[in-house]
Structure formats: structure tokens, C-alpha cells
Amino acid sequence: DLTAEEYREQAKAAGRRPGTAPSTLADAMARYTTAKRTAGVLDFADLLMFCARLIEQDEQVAATIRSQYASFVVDEYQDTDPAQQRLLDAWLGERDDLAVVGDARQAVYAFKGAQTSLIRDFPVRFPHAVTVDLVKDYRSTTQVVDAANRLVAGTPEGAGPLLVGMLGDGPAPTVTRCDDEDDEDARIVATVRRWVRESVPAEEIAILHRFNAQAVTITAALRDAGIPVVGGDGSAFFDRREIAQVLALLRTSATQASDDDPADALERALGQVGYDPDRPPDGTGAARERWDALDALRTLVESLPEHLTRTLGVLSADLHRRAAEDHVPQGRGAVTVTTIHKAKGLEWEACLIARATDGSLPSVYASTPAELAEERRLAYVAVTRARRHLVATWSAGRPSGRPGRPSPFLSLLVPAGERSTSRPATTTGRGSPAGSSPAARFTVGQRVTHDRHGLGRVVDVRGGSVTIDFGTDGRRTVRPDHTLTAL
Incomplete structure (x- = not known):
């Protein structure tokens, strides 16, 4: 509930690092507010704020509304943001007839304003509340549950009771190293086929990934192998405006100049819609999503077999065929390919976490301890979608x-001694020199993970010790032994 100027000042005071300058965001907010007022419309955030204000400022309205509701139940409470909490507080008034259900280990919406402190501090705000820990996991096998527990061990969220698997034993999670993304896509196809041979229904298989654009080549590989695919939310990659524009430009070029080189035509079309392969937008947001989508289309075309890129007409026809397939309704018998965020709340017999590289999971945009902690929770969400079979590829x-x-999370997914021989030996970190002292492996500013304290960033290296900022776990000086891993 901020004005544009208030946002500008608060962002500056908090030292935030948004992908766009606070002044630019504040100006955009001011124009957006003016446009809403001119059109006479409200958005969802307005509805929350106006409703809360009305209850807070008008006692008669407050009494009427509170008399209609005796008690409240809030699900997925870990995803609550301050605006929603304000409305909930207004509804409650002086009462405490409230039950909330949530899991701080699955708090993955900080980018939407959700605050994990709301669920973490709930017993402080309501000291008479009774907390019931739901630790019996009836969804997943012991092996999957143990992998999930390892992911949160040593974090603030992992301090409480850990999950206990109630379904008995199953296959151990595995990690597969791939030569490149083409090899990874081929291994994904092979894994899906193996699961189907082992009597896992296709609709009980999910391929989970971090970013939307990563689905394109994975989906193409599965469909080219004759495996039906459905997106996690039914959305279509080829529905994106910029992708549709490129396909239209290619079709026009194919009609006007059938002998045009397909690669040249694609580069021209991508350039016409603003794509520069050497200049990806900084940070996150719509501009970066647009660039990622166009980059994914380029990668898809480069991965096509030669006979599909022989002429521009053939290439254009193949891309339009794929666009049409994106709209074919899929039900039973289709593998789900979706982001981890969209998979939240769902479950499958078999899950494969794809593109599990450092820079993808955790995201390259996650740099602070708090952001890295959220990425770790996102990995936890991915793992806990699987009931029996769990594979990660990179x-x-x-x-x-x-x-x-x-991904550094893979070392937690599969314990030492059980890792696949296809995985390479652990590196010494991002460019850190090897030396006689174990501490020489680490440099100031480097991201690390500690078995007890979780993810953090090195702030000092002195003698045989390393000082690390672990965010909510504070600064700790530790010995650089086997419990500390450079990312």
C-alpha cells in the first residue's frame, strides 16, 4: 500500500537491487495508477487494500462483516503477503478464531511479496495457538522423503520435525550427468520410456524445470519420440506474441523467397522482433522472459535434424506444425512438462528434475542468502512432487x-557414496585457486553451502577459517572441511 514516491524512498533506504531502477518502477507505478483511475477499474491488489481500509475505518461495516464469519481457515499460509495478512487481521478484529495450514519449507513466492516471517512468527502473534506438526508423509517413499529432508537440513525451516515416509521403500533417487542439452533431452526421453515399460502411466510422469523457456526443447524431444506432452497449466509456448510474430515472418519469407537460407531468415526474423543473442536483458521480468522465449526458439531450430531445416518452406511448415500440436488437448497418456512453481500442490508417480545446473537451480539471479534459501526451498518442492521415482539431470x-x-542441491539429493559414477568429481569452486590450505579454495563473495547452516556467501578468508554470511542463520566462522562446499 505504497505511493510511487513512498516506494522510491523505501527501496532506496532498504538497499534493494531490483532488476529495474527504483525511479523507473516508481514512474511506471504512477502511470499505472493514473490509467486505472482514468478507466475506472481496480486490480486485485486494490480490492485487498480497499476492503481492508473499509473495515479498519468504518466500525459499522466492520461489525457487519465480522458478524457474518465466526472463524477463518487459511490454506498455504506460507505464501501469504502483507496485504493479505492486513485484510485477514481486519476480518478478525480482536478475535483469534483462526486456523492456518502451511509449510515454511515450501515458501517459494517471495518474488510476489510473500513473507515467510508470517508463518514463522505465527506462534508469537498468537501465543495460545496449538501447533500440530504433520510429519507423516503418505505420498512418497522413504527414499524420496529422505532426499527432501536432506535438502532442508541445517536451514531455519529444517529446524522443526522432519518428514517420516509412511509408504515404505522404493528406488533411490538418481542424478544423471549429460554431455550437453541435446544429450540431456535424449536421456529424458529414454527415462520416460523406461518408466512406461515399468508400468508407470504416462500421465503419472512429470518433467520439472526452473524456467518457462526450458520446456521448449524438452517438449520437442518428447513429441518427436512419439510421446504425448501436456503443459502444467495448459499454456502454449507458441501462443507467446513474439513467437507468433517470428513464425509469421518466416511464413511470409517462405512465400516470397522460397530459396532463402533458413538460418539467415530466422536470424532476420528474430532481429525484427528485437532479439539480440549477445545482449540478454539484465535481471528478470517481461523483457527477460521475452528474450528467453526467442532464445529458446532459436535453440529449438538449431537442434532440429537437417531434413527439417533444408529449406525455409520445410522449416516454416515444421514450426507451424509444432504450434498446432501445442493446442491439441491431452488427457490420459500424456507426460506433463512444467515449471516447479506450477507443479506446487501436485504429485506424480515419477518426476524428473531437468536442467539441474548451477545458474538454473539455483537461478543465476539468486545472489543474496535469502534468495538462495528460496531456491533451495524450490528444489524441496520439486523433490516432494514425486511419489516413487525421482531423477535429476544436468x-x-x-x-x-x-x-x-x-546444481549444488544435487549433492544433497543423493548422499555421498550413493552417487552415480557418471557424475564428475567435486570442483574447487568458481575460479578459486587450489592451495595448500583448505581455505585457499574459497574467495570473498563466493557462494557456498554448509551441511548445517545451508546456503551463504563468503565474507572473509583468514588463516585456516572462512567467515560466511548465512542470512537468517547469521555470520559464522567455520573450518573449510567436508561440510563446506563451494558453488
Whole structure:
């Protein structure tokens, strides 16, 4: 509930690092507010704020509304934001007839304003509340539950009672190293086929990934292998405006100049809609999502077999075929390909976490301890979607040509001694020099993970010790032994 100027000042005072300058965001907010007022419309945030204000400022309205509701139940409370909490407080008044259900380990919506402190501090705000820990997991096997517990061990969220698997034993989670993303897509197809041979229904299989654009080549590989696919929310990649524009430009070029080189035509079309492969937008947001989508289309075309890129007409027809397939309703017999966020609240017999590289999970945009902690919780959400089968894949080669590193969370997913021999030995960290002292492996500013304290950032290296900022767990000086891993 801030004005544009208040946001500008608070962002500056808090030292926030949004992807866009606070002044630019404040100006956009002011124009947006003016446009709503001119059109006479409200958005959802307005409804929350106006309703809360009305109850807070008018005692008669407050009494009428409170008399209609004896008690309140809030589900997914870990995703509550301050605006929603304000409305809930207004509804309650002086009463405490409230029950909330939530799991702080699955709090993954800080980017939407959700605050984990609301569920964490609930017993403080309501000291007479009775807390019931739901620790018996009837969804997943012991092996999947144990992997989930390892992911949150040593974090503030993992301090409470851990889950106990009630379904008995199952196959151990596995991690697969792939040469590049083409190899990874082929291994994903092979894994899905193996699960189907083992009598896992296709609709009980999910491929989970971090970013929307990552679904494109995965989906294409599955469909090219004859495996039906459905998106997690039914949305279609080819529905994106910029993708539709590129396809329209390619079709026009194919009609006007059938001998045009397909690669040249694609580069021209991408450039016409503002794509520059060498200049991805900084930060996150709509501009970056647009660039990622166009980059994914380019990657898809580059991965196509030669006979589909022989002429511009053939390429255009194939892309339009794929766009049409994106709209084919899929029900039973279709594998789900979706982001981890969209998978929240769902479950499958078998889950494969794809593109599990450092920079993807955790996201390259996660730099603070709090942001890294949320990425770790996102990995927890991914793991707990699986009932029985759980596989993670990562690529040693990236489309950019840079080498890929496995997600640091994979070392927690599969304990030492049980890891696949296909995984490489642990590296010494991002460019940190090897030396005679174990501490020499670490440098100031480097991201690390500690078995007890979780994710953090190195703030000092002195003698044989390393000082790390673990965010909510504070600053700790630790010995650089096997419990500390460079990311």
C-alpha cells in the first residue's frame, strides 16, 4: 500500500537491487495508477487494500462483516503477503478464531511479496495457538522423503520435525550427468520410456524445470519420440506474441523467397522482433522472459535434424506444425512438462528434475542468502512432487558454449557414496585457486553451502577459517572441511 514516491524512498533506504531502477518502477507505478483511475477499474491488489481500509475505518461495516464469519481457515499460509495478512487481521478484529495450514519449507513466492516471517512468527502473534506438526508423509517413499529432508537440513525451516515416509521403500533417487542439452533431452526421453515399460502411466510422469523457456526443447524431444506432452497449466509456448510474430515472418519469407537460407531468415526474423543473442536483458521480468522465449526458439531450430531445416518452406511448415500440436488437448497418456512453481500442490508417480545446473537451480539471479534459501526451498518442492521415482539431470555443456556445473542441491539429493559414477568429481569452486590450505579454495563473495547452516556467501578468508554470511542463520566462522562446499 505504497505511493510511487513512498516506494522510491523505501527501496532506496532498504538497499534493494531490483532488476529495474527504483525511479523507473516508481514512474511506471504512477502511470499505472493514473490509467486505472482514468478507466475506472481496480486490480486485485486494490480490492485487498480497499476492503481492508473499509473495515479498519468504518466500525459499522466492520461489525457487519465480522458478524457474518465466526472463524477463518487459511490454506498455504506460507505464501501469504502483507496485504493479505492486513485484510485477514481486519476480518478478525480482536478475535483469534483462526486456523492456518502451511509449510515454511515450501515458501517459494517471495518474488510476489510473500513473507515467510508470517508463518514463522505465527506462534508469537498468537501465543495460545496449538501447533500440530504433520510429519507423516503418505505420498512418497522413504527414499524420496529422505532426499527432501536432506535438502532442508541445517536451514531455519529444517529446524522443526522432519518428514517420516509412511509408504515404505522404493528406488533411490538418481542424478544423471549429460554431455550437453541435446544429450540431456535424449536421456529424458529414454527415462520416460523406461518408466512406461515399468508400468508407470504416462500421465503419472512429470518433467520439472526452473524456467518457462526450458520446456521448449524438452517438449520437442518428447513429441518427436512419439510421446504425448501436456503443459502444467495448459499454456502454449507458441501462443507467446513474439513467437507468433517470428513464425509469421518466416511464413511470409517462405512465400516470397522460397530459396532463402533458413538460418539467415530466422536470424532476420528474430532481429525484427528485437532479439539480440549477445545482449540478454539484465535481471528478470517481461523483457527477460521475452528474450528467453526467442532464445529458446532459436535453440529449438538449431537442434532440429537437417531434413527439417533444408529449406525455409520445410522449416516454416515444421514450426507451424509444432504450434498446432501445442493446442491439441491431452488427457490420459500424456507426460506433463512444467515449471516447479506450477507443479506446487501436485504429485506424480515419477518426476524428473531437468536442467539441474548451477545458474538454473539455483537461478543465476539468486545472489543474496535469502534468495538462495528460496531456491533451495524450490528444489524441496520439486523433490516432494514425486511419489516413487525421482531423477535429476544436468548438462556439462551449455548452449552458450560455457561449461555447465551441477546444481549444488544435487549433492544433497543423493548422499555421498550413493552417487552415480557418471557424475564428475567435486570442483574447487568458481575460479578459486587450489592451495595448500583448505581455505585457499574459497574467495570473498563466493557462494557456498554448509551441511548445517545451508546456503551463504563468503565474507572473509583468514588463516585456516572462512567467515560466511548465512542470512537468517547469521555470520559464522567455520573450518573449510567436508561440510563446506563451494558453488
